[in-house]
Amino acid sequence: MTLPNFVKPVLDQGVDLGLMAIFFLVLALLVKGAKAWSDARAAAEETRINIILYGVDQILMTPIVVLIATAFAQAVHGLGWDAPGAALWARLGGVATALIAVFVADFLGYWRHRLQHSALLWPGHAVHHSDTQLTWFSLNRMHPIDRLGTILDLIGLTLLGFPTWAVALAVMVRHYYGAFIHADVPWTLGRFSWVFNSPAMHRWHHARDEEISGKNFATVFSVFDRAFGTYYCPGPCTVPLGIEAPMAPGALGQYIYPLQAWLRPRPQPVEIQ
Numbered sequence: 088m089t090l091p092n093f094v095k096p097v098l099d100q101g102v103d104l105g106l107m108a109i110f111f112l113v114l115a116l117l118v119k120g121a122k123a124w125s126d127a128r129a130a131a132e133e134t135r136i137n138i139i140l141y142g143v144d145q146i147l148m149t150p151i152v153v154l155i156a157t158a159f160a161q162a163v164h165g166l167g168w169d170a171p172g173a174a175l176w177a178r179l180g181g182v183a184t185a186l187i188a189v190f191v192a193d194f195l196g197y198w199r200h201r202l203q204h205s206a207l208l209w210p211g212h213a214v215h216h217s218d219t220q221l222t223w224f225s226l227n228r229m230h231p232i233d234r235l236g237t238i239l240d241l242i243g244l245t246l247l248g249f250p251t252w253a254v255a256l257a258v259m260v261r262h263y264y265g266a267f268i269h270a271d272v273p274w275t276l277g278r279f280s281w282v283f284n285s286p287a288m289h290r291w292h293h294a295r296d297e298e299i300s301g302k303n304f305a306t307v308f309s310v311f312d313r314a315f316g317t318y319y320c321p322g323p324c325t326v327p328l329g330i331e332a333p334m335a336p337g338a339l340g341q342y343i344y345p346l347q348a349w350l351r352p353r354p355q356p357v358e359i360q
Contacts, residue, residue, distance in 0.1 A: 100145060107263075111223045111270055118272045126271060130220035133228075137218070139338040141227035148234045156241040163245050172248020185256055188249050189307065192257035195243040197311040199236055200304040208236070210348035214341045216300065219329040221293050223270040226262075230345055261306045268306065273323035280320065284309050290324035295331060 115123035163169050176184040203212040214230040244254045268289035276285040284305055292303040302319035305311040312318035334344045 107223065107266060111266070114270065114272065126220070127222075130222050130271075133218050133220050134222065134224055136338050136341065137224050137228045140214075140229060140341060141224075143338075144227065144229060144231070144234060148231050152234065152238055152241075155238055156245070159238075159242055160245045160251075168246060169248035172246075173250070174248075176249060176253065184249070184253050188244065188253035188257040189260050191247065191249075192240055192244055192254075192261060193305055193307045194311060195240045196261065197305045197315075199239045200306075201317075202239075203233065203236055204301055204304070208233075210345040212236075213330050213332065213334075213348075214344060216293055216330050217334055217341065217344075218293070219327070221269055221271060221290060221328055223266045225293075226265045226269045228341070230341065232345055264307045275320060275322060280309055281313075282308060282310055284312075285320065287323045288312075288318075288320040290328070291319055291321075291326075293328045294324065295327045295329050297331070299326070 112123075115126070119126065176187075179187070202208060211230045211232040215225075215228050215233060218225045218228055241254065241258075244257065249257075264284070268284050268286050270286050272286050274285055275287040276283055279285075280288065284303070284307055288303050288309060292300055294300050299319060302317045303309075303312050304317055309318060309320075332344075332348070334340050
């Protein structure tokens with residue numbers, strides 16, 4: 088029996104999520120023991136919301152992102168803007184191209200993430216930060232408007248002429264590593280933290296204190312935060328997580344929050360006589 092074309096990607100996603108869930112369950116049990124079960128129960132409601140947001144994202148936003156990125160890549164290729172980069176990657180070979188693609192993608196993601204923390208775009212990105220019980224699956228708590236921001240990473244890689252396989256690899260590496268740094272484990276990675284982001288480092292990024300959450304923007308490499316003055320990781324994160332702003336409960340509350348924030352009248356400055 089031949090499956091419809093749309094079924095196989097759904098099955099692949101299900102298998103991928105299942106394997107990730109098993110991996111992070113085993114990791115939690117090894118690190119936290121029996122406490123892993125109580126932590127999972129505490130995060131159950133937020134995980135339920137994240138599952139809804141993830142499902143909508145896969146059905147609605149992923150096809151849109153893929154279509155826009157593909158159309159842009161075809162246009163760039165047709166105009167020959169990617170030719171210099173493509174020639175360079177062909178000379179360097181597969182291994183070097185793969186490593187550079189991941190590094191450049193994380194560099195682009197660092198600056199895109201900083202942009203999402205700007206006053207204008209923060210209401211959309213605040214949804215991702217609203218989890219108070221951070222888990223590996225919190226990676227998928229994303230508003231559709233915020234999700235569109237990931238197109239900027241793909242546009243940058245396309246303009247630099249990276250081959251499609253290298254772009255896909257960079258996206259995959261950052262996706263799985265992103266799940267790892269969202270995991271509820273206290274690891275700082277020790278000396279490796281000079282190069283790589285850690286779960287503890289990213290947990291500080293999700294602190295409720297906005298001054299602290301305005302740090303640690305990279306996904307894979309901590310070198311970018313260190314280089315640009317946004318690194319902060321004094322040790323395992325023990326402060327409250329989430330956001331200060333009130334957000335209506337449930338998945339619907341997540342979707343309407345940015346619209347409410349953007350449409351809310353701004354307080355007018357008081358004129359002093």
